[in-house]
């Protein structure tokens with residue numbers, strides 16, 4: 087510590103960090119590759135269609151068709167820029183996402199515990215480690231309580247290694263030393279503090295440069311399906327284009343014309359923009375989710391979210407506020423009320439007869455002392471504003487487990503301060519809390535050399551370890567009658583939605599001090615009941631779930647009565663709802679459980695392994711399950727769930743790595759918001775798939791009808807290219823950002839295996855494609871008759887009709903359930919602007935003289951415009 091300039095109690099000073107970072111570098115194994123905008127830009131010109139176009143451009147130039155060559159160049163460049171903008175934004179936001187999901191570390195700096203990105207840890211930092219954490223760097227342990235680490239990632243050894251602050255028998259290899267912790271390994275139990283000695287590439291992990299938990303950008307099932315569809319379309323259209331072109335040449339058309347025609351028909355048939363727009367829409371959606379506090383780690387989750395049928399959620403902190411306050415204390419056979427709210431040390435203990443305990447003594451004082459001693463939370467007084475140093479405020483600044491904070495606050499109300507208790511009872515050892523044991527104990531020694539074990543935990547658990555009871559100054563045997571009474575009180579407090587903890591102690595002999603299992607034969611002292619109010623937004627979110635056909639399920643380590651009472655306040659319970667406890671679950675066979683799993687709304691007193699059983703049963707019933715988790719042991723269930731959800735604040739690294747989504751605010755309402763967003767994204771993807779495919783079908787059919795009728799080409803290759811690569815793209819993108827339809831959260835979840843084209847979408851796409859092509863061919867023929875065979879004017883008319891029909895159609899694609907007339911055309915401002923811009927570009931190539939020879943256009947007169955608009959609109963009316 088001296089070497090690094092670290093203070094044992096304060097850690098490093100944050101002023102030194104920048105220098106240290108410069109000296110030792112970032113704490114990272116691999117340098118993150120920065121994406122260069124240039125490489126993204128160049129990549130735009132390497133896809134298949136663009137290469138074909140560049141080839142076509144070269145051939146046109148070679149044959150002296152300068153106008154075509156210029157037009158194709160312009161189209162390729164504009165298309166390249168549009169693609170670049172899309173992809174650059176996508177890449178940027180994915181990068182931001184990776185940073186958000188990056189691992190963090192708890193470090194002691196300036197005397198405070200701070201959460202920093204793991205890459206900012208420097209040698210000399212003191213890092214706090216708890217079960218579930220990934221060790222962020224290499225270091226020496228300076229504190230270890232029941233501390234063990236899974237080092238399999240380094241050593242391949244799957245049994246966790248127990249660590250201590252002593253090196254143990256001097257091991258030959260560094261990685262076998264007991265007092266060292268290594269980057270990337272996983273804390274499985276206990277707590278510890280470590281002085282960081284090596285970071286980044288200097289760590290053992292850096293030396294073998296292993297894989298670290300990183301965000302996976304895999305393709306979503308929809309993207310995979312679209313890839314397959316795209317490939318099929320490419321093959322089919324290349325075949326058709328080749329056939330049509332060759333037939334044309336045989337008929338005596340010019341080879342060059344037929345070549346260009348083949349190329350443009352291919353462009354018309356292949357929805358080349360589709361995959362890119364899907365990616366953009368997914369990423370934009372992911373960004374919107376971040377704004378709603380949900381960070382997606384695995385892209386496929388975006389789609390799966392929209393299919394969720396059950397959301398299994400932890401109670402504490404997710405459905406409730408996790409701001410606990412002790413309300414009742416049961417001691418000496420009596421229940422006392424505790425007044426005062428929040429993190430404020432003002433409050434009293436009042437008995438049912440109205441007696442005030444101003445200065446607690448005897449059993450009550452002992453209860454508060456045990457609560458303060460068997461406790462890892464910290465409370466400091468906040469400095470209040472300008473005169474902070476002069477005015478003593480009562481508002482407290484706590485840190486640590488909210489259950490323990492509540493106990494410390496209650497102790498303060500009785501004048502018991504943790505610092506004083508800790509100096510009277512010096513802690514020798516801790517047996518940490520975990521949600522399987524549901525209790526915590528400490529071994530302490532007082533000035534007289536007496537050794538005690540203090541325990542607190544779930545009443546049913548603690549009571550089963552007690553053989554005696556202390557009441558009114560006397561310790562005597564614990565009878566069945568006492569037990570029954572305590573359990574009844576526990577049950578009553580639970581029904582008032584209170585979380586209840588029992589407190590017990592015993593005196594130890596020196597020999598018993600290091601016993602592996604000293605928690606037995608305890609003296610029961612009393613109970614504390616604390617409230618943890620439901621989050622108001624969770625109550626609303628629960629209602630949203632019900633109307634969206636999603637079943638919310640509560641899974642908690644708390645007592646049955648407490649869980650049920652809280653679930654009732656959250657309005658999660660319907661008249662058929664059932665509650666199951668972990669024990670009841672154990673007693674059921676798998677088929678028995680699967681049979682009733684649909685009715686269970688609340689699981690109480692469960693341990694993390696039950697969560698896995700619940701997920702499996704639900705999945706077997708065909709449900710798509712979202713499951714939350716925070717602790718290490720939750721990771722398997724989170725991994726097994728269709729949508730694993732981890733907690734950003736209270737979650738451990740392992741659970742985060744196993745999850746597909748992280749909640750930044752640990753809030754149930756954020757899961758529901760993410761589900762809603764998932765549905766919106768999927769809807770929007772369907773919208774522009776419908777749009778783009780209908781347009782493509784319309785274009786191809788237009789060509790097929792006219793060639794079947796033996797008419798000249800109704801659209802020139804350049805016009806087809808302009809339409810496909812310039813005027814279609816923007817409206818399709820804008821559709822991807824469409825606001826949700828009113829009923830997104832009022833319909834049933836869609837089924838997971840559902841095809842993108844289900845619900846009659848395929849039929850609608852084809853039907854619409856046919857209508858558009860018929861309108862276009864009609865415009866071509868009618869203009870031909872009207873103008874007595876002016877081919878350029880007729881082509882301008884069919885070109886305009888096709889573009890306008892598409893621009894009207896795009897508004898129709900905004901809903902599958904209502905007509906185009908039933909919606910506000912301006913509610914998606916992007917779409918309005920995109921449609922106007924595309925219409926503007928159409929007018930530009932018709933009216934600007936420079937473009938007229940390139941695009942072979944002549945401005946139509948007023949009558950013709952009326953015909954064009956009528957035909958374009960007609961398909962919408964039909």
Ligand code: ATP
Pocket residue numbers: 400401402403487489490519520521522524525526542543544545585586587641642643644645
């Ligand atoms: P969830 O977040 O899943 O709802 P929970 O917070 O309700 O979980 P646990 O944290 O596993 O459940 O707690 C289970 C029980 O253990 C509690 O009902 C309480 O009696 C007891 N308990 C909770 N925290 C502590 C603690 N710090 N020390 C001792 N006992 C505790």
